[in-house]
Amino acid sequence: MQSLVELLKILIPAAAVLYGMFLTIQTFLQKQFEQKELDTKAKTIEITMPIRLQAYERMTLFLERITPANLLIRLGSPDMQAIDYQRVLLQEIREEFNHNLAQQVYISHETWEKIRTAMNDVVALINTSASEISPDSTSINLSKKIFEKVINENQQPTAEALKILKEEAQKLFS
Numbered sequence: 001m002q003s004l005v006e007l008l009k010i011l012i013p014a015a016a017v018l019y020g021m022f023l024t025i026q027t028f029l030q031k032q033f034e035q036k037e038l039d040t041k042a043k044t045i046e047i048t049m050p051i052r053l054q055a056y057e058r059m060t061l062f063l064e065r066i067t068p069a070n071l072l073i074r075l076g077s078p079d080m081q082a083i084d085y086q087r088v089l090l091q092e093i094r095e096e097f098n099h100n101l102a103q104q105v106y107i108s109h110e111t112w113e114k115i116r117t118a119m120n121d122v123v124a125l126i127n128t129s130a131s132e133i134s135p136d137s138t139s140i141n142l143s144k145k146i147f148e149k150v151i152n153e154n155q156q157p158t159a160e161a162l163k164i165l166k167e168e169a170q171k172l173f174s
């Protein structure tokens with residue numbers, strides 16, 4: 001019995017020391033794992049941040065370019081018929097959109113849908129305005145009609161999407 005007590009006197013402290021070492025090593029390894037995870041996340045952010053920022057910049061540029069005032073000024077041609085001008089405007093919007101389709105990978109689904117809605121609103125504005133004037137009218141008349149509708153609605157079709165896009169981009173910095 002005495003030898004068992006002596007053995008327990010040796011084994012219990014040894015087991016406590018081993019358990020303490022186990023906990024220390026486990027904590028150390030856990031912290032190492034967490035540090036590796038943080039390093040990986042930081043490296044990922046370092047790589048993707050510029051790409052995401054570029055996507056936000058490109059989509060902001062897209063929305064600015066299809067804003068009716070900018071679109072009409074940039075593509076204005078007084079010697080064109082309204083129907084041809086409508087085609088040019090719609091083709092420009094489609095080309096701009098198709099050129100930036102890949103940016104949706106870096107932008108949230110909700111924001112991308114707002115951008116698509118804004119584009120569709122601009123297209124609808126152009127088509128509605130064109131339907132309210134005669135097809136052989138001048139491009140200036142179509143431009144006036146589009147400007148008139150924007151003024152009457154007192155809202156740019158791209159304003160909401162631009163606001164949401166900027167807010168999402170700002171979240172990257174906070």
